[in-house]
Each structure stands twice: as C-alpha cells, then as structure tokens.
Amino acid sequence: MIALTNVTKVFAGRGHPVTALKGVSLTVRRGEFIAVVGPSGSGKSTLLQILGCLDTPSSGTYELDGVSVGGLDDDALSHLRNQKLGFVFQGFNLVPRTTALENVEVPMLYGVAPPSRARAEAVLEQVGLARRGDHFPTELSGGEQQRVAIARALVNQPSLLIADEPTGNLDSATGDQILTLLVDLHRTGLTIVLVTHDSAIARRAERTVTLTDGHLT
C-alpha cells in the first residue's frame, strides 16, 4: 500500500542545507491505522508532505498503491492527491464563505467524474452532519468544522487518509469524538496515517512509529 524506502529530504537552507528526513523506511498495509509521533522539529511535517504527495523525496523511493511518486510532475501529483488521498488538517482548512456541502464538493471539482451533490450529501451524513450542509464554516463549531473536513477527505473515496494533528484545535471531549469517528472509519476498511505529538492520541491507532530528529524508530 505505502512503501517508503530509505527516503531522505534535504532543504536548501540559508548557508548550509538542512536534512529533515534521514533514510526513513516505512511500510503501511492496506486497512492499517498507524500513528506517527514525535516532538516538533522531528521531521513530522516533512514526512507528512512526502506521504501526502505535496512534496517529493530528495532521494529514496515512495510507492503509493503501486505508483512510484518520485518521478511525477506537478499535475500528476495533483491528480494523485485528488484520487488516492484525503487530508484532514489541524486547522480544518475549510474554504470561507462556502457552505459545508460546497466544501465537501471541492475535491470533486478537480476529479475525473463530474461533481455529484448526492455523493457530497452522503458523506456529510456519514460524518453525522446531514442537516448542516447549508451552513457556512463560521456557523459551525470546531468539531463540526473538522467533521466537514473529514467528509471532504472522504468524498473521492481515497486509498489513504492523512490526518495532521486532527484534534489539535479542539477541546478534549470534541477531540475524542473526532478520534472515535476516525476509528469507526478505519473499521470500515479505510487506511489512516495520523500524525501527532500526543502519545495518548497515538494509542488509539493500531501501530505507532516514532520520528526523532529525522530518523524513524
């Protein structure tokens, strides 16, 4: 499903280059729910960018669903993100002045198939927000906004859901509900990679890997 092999990412910093990932190898099987933990500065964000096809490795290989990501151009990466990946961000990242339903429809705008309102309504119902479709983000609570974001991540039926500190902006009770939703989704067969600095949250996953100073342990 996911195979990172000896992945290194080097950023051309000021004066001297900065190596954020140092020979990271990681395999995630289909249907697995894994948590990546590590303190800030450990390279979590960089790993997330590579896994999320938002950036490509400096060396090493990344295979996603049998596709080698390394050699792809920007358009192919966009297409891959659209078809195979779903993102859940810490800050929800909903498009402002755009209703919940319209936010869920956003990935479909860039897909192969024509956008389907029925499909958007179905995933919104799946995350428990069937009646909030015509609300704007400012009219929704933090937990509701994150549910909309999860619905948006699911709408194109991705192979992999990537969640970056999905409860970081939520109170603990609401955060717990979101985690429960993710666990439920995992039970339906969804592959999830969750990135967090909180080991209590990581315990909800099946497996935990730890990133320290660019090395995976």
Added chain:
Amino acid sequence: MSASVWALAGRNLRRHLARSVLMGIGLMAGVVCITLTEATGEGARRAVAQSFKAMIGALDVLFVQPGGSAQRGMTTPAANTLTAEDAAAIRQAVPNVQAVGAQQSDLGAATEVGAKGGTTVLFGSTANWANIRGDSLASGAFFSNEDDTALARVAVLGSDVAHDYFPGSSPLGQRIWLGGVEFEVVGVLAPNGAGPGGISMDNLVYIPLETARRRVFNRDNLDLISVKLASPGAWSETQTAVHGLVRQRHGLAGEQLDDFRVSSPRAMIARVANVDTTLRKALLWVGALALLIGGAVIANLMFAATASRRFEIATRRAVGATRADILRQFWAEAVIVAFAAATLGTVLAVAAVQVGARAMGMPLAVSWPVTAGVVVATVVVGAMAGYIPARRAARLAPSEALRTAP
C-alpha cells in the same frame, strides 16, 4: 474551461460582493465614458447624413458634373461638354450601374402663377429621377418617359412651391409659368426637409429633360448625371470606371485635364462629418485611461485577494487542484467582473443616450459596432489585468496548507 469553473468563480464573486463591485467600478466608468463620447460623434454623423440625404436623396449614387476639379493649382474653365450621350454610354458600358439619370438646371427660374411671381430652382430631369433619389410624392405622379419624349409641358412641384403658389388648394391640374413657358402641375413631392446649412430642399420644380432642353433652356449640355449603383459597396471601382469612360468619350488624352468630375456622396459626408474635435479626443482618452485604471484596480485587488486567500488556494491544491485549475478559477473571476462591468456600463450609457436623445432632443446615437468593440476591449483589459495575479496564485505551494491556520 468547464462550466463549473465559471460557476465557482461566479459564486466566489457573489460571496465577496463588495470586493467584486470595487473591482468592476473603474472599468464600468471607462465604458460609460467611451460609449457616451462615441454617442455624441455618432449623433453628429447621423445628423449630417440626414441633411445630405435631404439634399441628394439616395446615398448609393455617383454624381458626374461638368467642369474639372482644381488640379495643379489651376481650375479648368467651366465646361459644357457633358451630354445625354455620356449618360447613355455609362448606362451601357459600366458594370454595377442600376440606373442613370440626367438633369439640366436653372437655379433661379422665373415662376408665375396668376399675379404671384418669384424664382424657384428648376430641374429638367429624366423620368427616373424621383426613383433614383428615392423621393415620394404627396399627390399626383411623377412624369413618365412618354411625357419626356413628347416634350410634354408637365411639372412636379416641391412642397414649398406648392404651398407658396397654391395655398389652401390642390395644385394638381393647375397652370404654372416656368421660365416663360406654361406648364400643367401633375404632381407634388413629399417634403424633404432641410439640407446642409439649413437650406430648404423643397423650393424646386421638376419638368421633363427633353421639354427643358427644347422648350425652356434651349441647350444640350447636362448639369448633372446621377449614376445609381447596383452594389453601393463597390462605389470606388465604379467611380474609376465612370471616370475612365467619360475621359475617353471626351477625347482627353494622357496629360489633359478633366473637363468633368465624378464624386460620391459617401466621401463628401465623411469629409463634412469629421467630428473628431479636441474635446471628443480628450474624452476618449479619459475613457481609455479609466479602463486602464480599472484594469490596475482589478490587478491590485486580485493580488490582495491572492494573499488573503493563500490558505484556501493551498487547500484546493492539496485536495487535487492543478496549477491550471487555480489559474483558471482566479482568471475567470477577473473575466466575469470585466464582462459584468462592460455590460452594466453599456446599459447605463445606452439608457443615458436614450434619455438625452428622446427626452432632451440632443444629437446622440449609439454606434453599435463601437459599443461591441468597447465591450470586447474591456473584457480583454480585465483578462490581462487578472492574469498575473492568477498566475501568482497558481504558483503557491500546496504544502502551505499544512501550516497552522491564520
């Protein structure tokens, strides 16, 4: 671009209405300014064309007149070499000719009805003259070819003459003395209105050409040949052909100056209706400048929007939008704003022209080709102004979406 791009751009514009209005208002001012300025010019042009039409009837004609135009600083002496045979030859030999009329004239012919006397403009014309001019008759009929051949003493009066000499009664069948010869009135023309300079085009009388030649003027040379064109667009080629034929018939070789001239009313109107005054030019420049500033405003607001929407852009990229998708979305917003501004500006300007022309009687008229051109130019300005901010938006890295929300 797919329909959803336009729909999405339209939705974004509606949800940021204040910004959208600010984006378009400069372009709209430019469109209004240019359209109104152009309307004053078009109004003036139409007024001139109208007065010329009163003078010469139809515009799809060429005129052949005796006497050459000034050449190399010398004017040829007034010639009397233009003949009915020239007219017949033009009808036969020149292509694109529908009809040829011939005319003699006396600009101050003595006119008498009973005790009342004065002068009128007297024309001896071929029977097809009213047709060529497009004149219509208020009563009676124009004389016929048979009247012409028979040297019939019949006259058709201009509406002023009819009104002046036969007030309150029908002139048809009445007698009128023209140039010392008695005629019977057979028709009265519908009023033509004023010609250039406000001169009445109704103080005139038509009699058959042959009658004029043999009974009144006693000469053979013509004062005017009117050539009606089958296809008015090709007037320039026909003018050259007529000119060559008449030169040949008049035996004019190489260096010899013309003893006649061929002119087109369209060319005359274009000269007279030259309305590009300094004020109009200045206003057109103001309009163009407003369009330019409108373009700058669009670019500026879109740069600002790109900065404040970078999170949205990065998120769209993260969920699958390509650079081209982002470019198209932002660009579509600029194009829609420009098109809406152009449409609204045109509607406002046309409404103002209608009010000015109908209610206040100002010489204003909308020139639709110019209006269409202004709309196109405005959309082009908007598209150009929107392109660079849209491209900048498209270049934003999708990994920006992972940063913590502002």
